[in-house]
């Protein structure tokens with residue numbers, strides 16, 4: 001393969017890749033409907049209750065049954081994690097780096113199988129799934145490199161007398177609970193977990209209840225790379241299990257990626273204990289793009305379409321608001337609609353599919369509600385219908401990509417929908433566009449299309465969001481990559497101020513100790 005799969009691949013010859021994937025799908029589909037464990041200590045554990053994992057593209061297909069963890073399992077997992085943590089932290093950091101790099105290589109080796117499972121489990125298309133898998137491997141490598149660059153985060157400090165030796169040493173917090181969302185089930189779980197592990201913490205992962213199979217595959221990768229027993233454990237369940245883990249007295253830290261609603265709850269919870277514990281939350285987005293009068297319209301239309309409708313709008317970085325200079329508004333809208341009409345909606349297993357299903361019935365309900373509100377209060381410019389009557393889509397959670405206009409400040413302009421649903425609105429001045437883009441509780445990503453460097457610089461200076469792009473055809477607001485774009489949520493999009501994929505991420509998973517030795 002002469003190119004690298006990221007979220008920004010356009011126009012590469014992928015025929016060989018697709019051919020190989022065709023065969024892998026046959027194999028993976030032969031393994032559907034089986035029972036899978038949670039992993040506690042080094043043991044595969046099954047109880048009496050199961051989490052059933054269905055294909056969102058065809059609800060009739062049971063992908064697998066996953067063992068739900070009980071409260072006894074949770075207690076046992078914390079005991080194992082604490083026992084394993086001391087030895088894990090005492091090992092030289094170089095060994096942790098070696099094991100995480102080995103796991104990265106295993107992910108790359110297994111990428112086709114991992115991507116095929118993810119397509120079936122999330123409904124994301126083939127390339128999005130391969131991107132997610134490759135991102136996971138690159139996150140492992142990038143975070144491992146951070147340990148190397150910082151020599152394990154031990155730094156000599158200044159002396160006040162000749163016979164003293166003082167160092168700043170970063171040390172693990174202990175046992176981290178990792179709670180992951182459904183939309184990047186490999187990359188986000190892997191990214192959060194690997195940073196914690198490299199820092200010498202042990203990890204209990206709860207994958208999303210929508211993506212337990214990918215969770216088990218990540219467990220297998222880390223186990224096969226040779227992580228010691230109890231260092232990385234995995235438990236299956238939903239909201240209740242997440243609450244049991246994150247409020248557990250033996251949790252030393254929590255790292256979460258998911259919705260603002262849950263993230264804010266975890267932050268409040270973290271502040272209510274007997275002493276503070278780290279709680280890193282990365283949350284949602286309501287991401288704007290500004291298309292200026294000088295913009296290259298082709299680039300702007302492609303970039304906006306890809307960011308709004310890729311992964312059915314279920315990216316935290318998805319574009320949901322396009323503010324277009326009034327001189328271009330109608331032309332932009334016409335071209336955007338024409339381009340959106342050409343998108344292939346269907347079973348994501350098929351090579352030609354761009355838009356798969358949304359994740360579940362709740363998302364379809366949320367979509368129907370949003371479309372009804374847009375009809376009532378504004379205008380539906382394209383789409384607006386659920387697709388349960390479309391031939392071939394009857395059994396899945398399919399909805400049409402949708403473009404609407406609504407009055408300024410409407411709920412649909414302010415709240416994250418996490419659907420293929422975007423607003424287009426005209427503006428007269430850049431001041432007005434920037435103010436409208438910032439008039440939102442979220443601050444994750446943003447994009448600008450302009451041929452005027454001064455306009456681009458104003459956007460970069462004034463947008464209240466952690467990840468900014470200009471003139472990006474492959475994705476106006478989406479497509480961050482480890483070591484390339486640090487992914488930091490501002491305002492209601494995140495609380496740590498240090499982004500995943502970025503240079504300061506790993507150090508958060510350790511606390512500082514100053515050591516002064518007198519000679």
Ligand code: NAD
Nearest residue numbers: 180181182208238239242243258259262282283284285316
């Ligand atoms: P979600 O908040 O519903 O669930 C995320 C995880 O939290 C799941 O594992 C869930 O079981 C668990 N959970 C739910 N309630 C809990 C509770 N009370 N206590 C502990 N855990 C609980 O989110 P989702 O639908 O899986 O994912 C979509 C959301 O994630 C969107 O808002 C999206 O923008 C956001 N997201 C953010 C980023 C980022 O980097 N900022 C990346 C991806 C997704």
